[in-house]
Amino acid sequence: MSIRAQGLVKQFGAFTAVDGVDLAVAAGEIHGFLGPNGAGKSTTVKMLTGLLIPTAGTVEINGISLAADPVAVKRSIGVLPEDLALFDALTLWEHLTLAGPLYGLTAAETAERAGQLLRYLDLDQERHTEAGQASFGMRKKTAFGMALLHNPKTLFLDEPFEGIDPSSAENMRELLVNLAAKGAAVFITSHLLDVVEKLVGTYSILSGGKVVASGRTGERPLKEVYFAHIARPAGEDFTWLG
């Protein structure tokens, strides 16, 4: 398994954000991790990628225990985190070239890959813009490029398509499908059910910090499964609107 988590729990004081989550994602699989706002999706991703330490439970990525060897795990994964984790004072190009050497790439390899990614993600014109001055979409695409640059075995993407223009989103989807076809595992959180349904092979639905449903796409419409477990807020009569 590329991703294996058992009994993951995260507590912040008395509040339990994630409550006993088990996950297993195989190599070559694209897994959708769904749920309403505040369900604990981002907290789970943070625990899987080493940004947060679980209160309880174990995480194994690409066969390596995250607790035992976090640096080896980080070398083998790519992450697009919720807050993008960019430095305001570095340009988009500098972000992409920043990490190459840390992952064992030569300067030439890094520059070639960074250039390709910038062109494919439509960031080439803005390569010398500092992240602090760039739009949200540009920042997100840069963080996405950083996640891919070192050709990770496992990819974690927290809300990758929100705020992205349609043509770049299409290119991102293509990249993910190709990456999975070559054997990488991709773990995606998203609120866009239609997009996720077309892209992922398996999914889990999280609510109140617990996995309430999981399965394969194609067996039942994803929207049907989702709303069977996640209730919509009651209707209101907005007579004043419009």
Added chain:
Amino acid sequence: MARLGPLLGGLVKIRWRTLTGRSSAEITGEVLLLLAAALLAERVVAYLPQLPLPGVVAGLAVAWLALSWGPEGAPGQFPLKRGDRMLVRLTEVAVNPLSWVLFYVSARVSPWAPLLAVLAMFEWPVVKRGKRLSAGPSRCPALLRKDVRAAVRLFDTMIAGGIALMFVAYAVRARNMAVEAAWIVPVVLAISNSNLALNAFGTDQGTGFDRYLLLPMTGADIVRSKTTSLLVLLGAPMGLVSLAVFWRLGWAMGASVVVESVTVLLLLAGWGAWTSVRAPYPMRAYRFSDGGSVLAGLVTFALCLLAGLAAARGEWWVRFAILGGAGLFARQLMAAAGRRLEHRRELIRARLP
């Protein structure tokens, strides 16, 4: 005007809450730094030739800095006409005491510099865009480049740079250069930059700190990277000062200032690494840094002053003994800070917005 009332009131409230939301120690620190800035600026002004250029530079710099201090992202989103925008912008500047100091200093440079500053706020596109300084060094590792860029946008660093330049100007112009000045300047440089050392992750904010955690780096790697940036940032002005001392006071004095500078740098690197993983706080561009522990600041002051002066005034073997001790101190504390960072990452992250 009535339409703009709530917006202008909001700007006043933001400034008031920013000022009153700080502890008395932080406000005292900021007032002291402002006074130091004003005094320093006055001394620098005394060295400037009476030509129009300094006034123009001061006016444009004031406009740019004053606009950089506005509340982030706020008024730009409202449908304001040109006159309204001018009023909002002037209110932002007027309610900030830091702007008053700037306008005062610019008026000392040239009486018409404040007027030029106000005009530039509305007419100079580069100023209006705001918040962009130099591109910074480009041929060095990106993490170092990022730290240098973020640091040179802090007022603390600007003041330290000003001190170094003033010392060089003094070294050039003084007939009989005081030996005491050469000894004290490295210590003053270290202390004025101590916020950078004691709060290494402050300029990264929370998202930047997350990136460090995502990169395949151990806690020790991260601490080493941060220390390298600090040594470059402080080493540059200290190197400049040392060169001036070599030139004016000879090899023996120059060498003693180099030993003193390295000693103080090592102490600051070790103590700073330890403090950075203990109690970080956010630092923002074009502001003075505040929010650090007063006790940590006092320890820094005492360490730098005592070790610096002892290294500068003792026998040579004493100087090298202190230098060796400082090296050992830095090594031990940096290693401990690296281990501590691994365990405290969530606490550090929670303190950085």
